[in-house]
Amino acid sequence: MHGGTQAGWLLMALCAASGAYCLLRARTGTRRERRTARSEALMGFGMAVMAVPAAVLSPPDWAWAVYAALFGAAAVRALRPALRGGHHLHHLVGSLAMVYMAVAMAPAMTGGGGHAGHGAAGAGGIPLLTGALLVYYAFYVLGSAGRLLPVTAAAPDAGAAAVTGTRLGGHDAEGFRGGGADGRPEIATACRLTMGIGMLAMLLTL
Secondary structure, eight states, X not given: OOSOHHHHHHHHHHHHHHHHHHHHHTTSSOHHHHHHHHHHHHXXXXXXXXXXXXTTOOOOTTHHHHHXXXXXXXXXXXXXXXXXXXXXXXXXXXXXXXHXXXXXXXXXXXXXXXXXXXXXXXXXXXXHHHHHHHHHHHHHHHHHHHHHSOOOSOOOHHHHXXXXXXXTOGGGSTTTTTOTTXXXXXXXXXXXXXXXXXXXXXXXXX
């Protein structure tokens, strides 16, 4: 990853931890929840690998093609569920973003200059597309952070479920029923927030 070594290690650790937790969540819940957790685990581990500082690991020239093929397959797998909207649409955007960044870093890896880093400057990113992804993930991070804020308004017991359903609605409602691996949906939200921040950091290097 293009940037400071310490920042790269921190991002790698956070994404790897998020991926590991998502992998734990994949052991329980409904079939749809397990599928969501596996997709998030793949994203977390993929981002962790891409965030390894260039000074520590210089991947081979063909690594970008492996990234692109892996997340391209993930995007195809998420395409049909994404038609129903919800969190699968976010998975599709994330997989396509990973393919885009893998292709963008290809010139830096194959141009003879070694691994200049994930999304290194001049690596072939398209400013308009990069900007659109940055806007998307900025809103996603803000939304995820908002869902972690406690509910301060008191509500009757009869309306509590409705309030909770509203806060967990939209694309994050899926995979929250049952609270994941340990019954704590806020941890799942925190993992998604972490990966959203990681994606923002990576896109900023393009």
